[in-house]
Amino acid sequence: MRGCSNRAAHPGHRLADVAVALRPDELARIRERLGREPTLVELHAFDAQWSEHCSYKSSRHLLKKLPTTGTAVVLGPAEDSGILHLGEWNGERYGIVIAHESHNHPSQVVPFEGAATGIGGIVRDVLCMGAHVIAVADPLRFGTIDDPHSHQRYVAQGVVDGISAYGNAIGVPNIAGDCYFDSRFDDNCLVNVVSMGIVKESEIIHSYAPRRADGWDIVLVGKATDPSGFGGASFSSLTLDAQDEDSNKGAVQVPDPFLKSVIMRASYRVFAYLRELGVAVGFKDLGAGGIMGCSAEIVSAGGYGAKIDLEAVNVAIEGMRPEVIAVGETQERLLWVVPPAVTPELLRIYNEEFTLPEIAYNARATTIGTVTAEKRYVLRYHDQTVMDVEIDFLTGSIRDDLPFTEPTVPAATAERPLVTGVQLDELIERVLAHGDVCSREPLYRRYDSVVRGCTVIPRGAGDAGVLAPVPGSSLGVALAVAGNPRMSHIDVRLAAEHAVYEAVRKVAATGARAIGLTDCLNFGNPRKIEHYNDLVAAIDGLARAAGRFNSPFVSGNVSLYNESANGRAIPASPIVSCVGAFNDIATVVTMPLKSAGSVLYLIGTPQLALGGSVLLDVLGRSDEHLPRIDYDATIAQHDLMYAAAQARLFRSAHAIGNGGLITAICEMAFAAMRKGRASIGAQIHDAWQWTHGSVGDLEAYFGEAGGFLVEVAADDVEAFEGLADDVTGVHEIGVTIERPVLVVDDQAFDLHRLHSIWNTPLREVYP
């Protein structure tokens, strides 16, 4: 037995008294393995490392179902980020680094700081792969915000402010995202964050200690460690309740984007220095579990142990307890594993060339420990060993096999009556004003989506954000997010499939080819079988859709316990992001209608099923059936999209989603208005002509079965129809006209009036 001289946790100590979330059975296992009482530092270390957030103990084995390999996969979900092959330019292979996380609980309690540090954390995940950070995205889910004095509105405003304040300050464009408002998020908002980077594949840095790293230095970089964020990992895995807000405040993480901006640029300088040396090193973000979690994971992933001297850590407050230094989640920190010969220059770059100590109090790069061949994790403080455990037991041994019911595939949609008894003119305005349809511009206009100067499609101008990330090259990358909570309420498995389908569809609408996915799985308490069943079903659906679309998952995150103490959980929320690639960025397709006289095509097939649609929400009706995904037809349609974009046959395109076809047409016209083409309208043929009665008019106009609406110039119709000849579900549905109206069923709707209705609802919330 190894001896530890730090004060042991008393055998009869109530875990809650030392603010840890370990379960009694987990503590018993630790005691048995150590052969003694754990020290307080060990108790907090296991608490963080065995939390759901760090260990994925109840989901890791399920996630193995997801496809994670493919021709575009450079690095699957094993490190801080995944990497997808973008393309080649001037003999160099370029990879897109992509990561996806949540910062849900912190954002509910302290919205600005919680959301800002979400961006800060995800950016570090990308940076530490040796990448230049090129974009962020933000899928958001908020509660109802009608009451201006409600906590939900406060959260919705604070989160957006936090994201913009941080992202804008570090100079990274926010190019994609979505936002839903739903009362089931009243108690627990969802703040998911995605970040993307670009790296030459020959220059990737890994999140593990490389070969022959025994005796190498462990160097901590960044902000001085302080008590902020102490308990953050276990906090993110505990049920949140308003009554606990005061005690939770220790978990508040404080953002410092200006320091981060300098750390990023200093790290880019270090990357260049390491390239000159040609030496492989390890680099990792400090997230959940702080110094302990990061240093243990980076050495253990390389097959090593570590000895850390906590006194060497730069701290903001003297006299901090060792468990706080070890586990606290102070922001803006990263950790290197480098040969001792490299350390002096690395310290010089951060501390002298980029003057970290002058930017934030006691910020710096400093050597805090050593990689050891012996696979133990040892922490020393004041000449005492305060932690000494088998590193593999700490980082890799926890798993919860929770009971669940195998997901079943719901029966195929039965024939049902068409929606009748409502008029089109009643619906268009109500749908456009719906919280999940109306313009997000008041929200995203706070974000800088063009900083860095490589944005091709900024936020709001297309279904996906598009960048030209390699200066001078023709390579392009698209990023989109998706996940519809109205659907997951009805059928989680199929909703997860739709999340993948929608994300891939949005990327395809820009003319890109989907190359890979990330996910964030936001669910309630997994120890309640209904929520765990949802998680199992969602993963099943994600796996099925990703497999069919040949789009592997390369990174992701699981956020569980999104539930209040009163048992109110969020709706199951599998949220997906999709990366698309362009070999030739000139083939990009944008959303605004371009000119009158074009032909409009629907690529997709309307369905009777309206479950989860905005249409039924505004009508106050329900449907237990979600639209099915006909994968064979859909994949052929996506291939058509790519081929037609390559042939430059589209003048504009839009993925059909919330609010259906009519909303898509309006959004394309509204986008044209923003471009100064305010006189372009559209005339839609009678729905019977293109549905042939397979669905009713309202299902055709407002159904959310997916598909695309594309604008083809009259001169290109023959070429397009030639490409589309063997593809099912391609329908000519109308034309663009030189008049700012939408003509449907012989009724003309003023597009300027519709724009005002669509553009107004969020202006009060985000003035």
Added chain:
Amino acid sequence: MRRAVAIGLKIPDNAAYTALVTLRRLGIDVARVERADIVRFADAPDEATALMAAVERDESLYNPNKHRVTVLETDAPRVGEVWIVQDNVDRPVGWRLYRSPDLPADTATLTQAAERLLCNPAIERAIFPK
């Protein structure tokens, strides 16, 4: 009666630290900088505790997880404090400077700090203690 409260951060204030470092670089001798949003009430309760309670109930002003509220004695900057007011916005930012950990800065120091860093004369004006 007209009263004001200072709503500061109890979590680390990066902006205040940046101001401290920058003022020192500019050669202005300060040991500590505190920053707070100043919220002024035209018709406030007489009792400071009642005003404090009212502020703490308003989530748009106060989050217990990050804020600290101080009811000010008067509707004017305290000793060692300069208020920076943006044109057309009645929500000053109060910067309280200290020459030593407990000694508030004098008016000359405040003036220098406002002129050289804290106040943008194109859109803001500084209000000093009387």
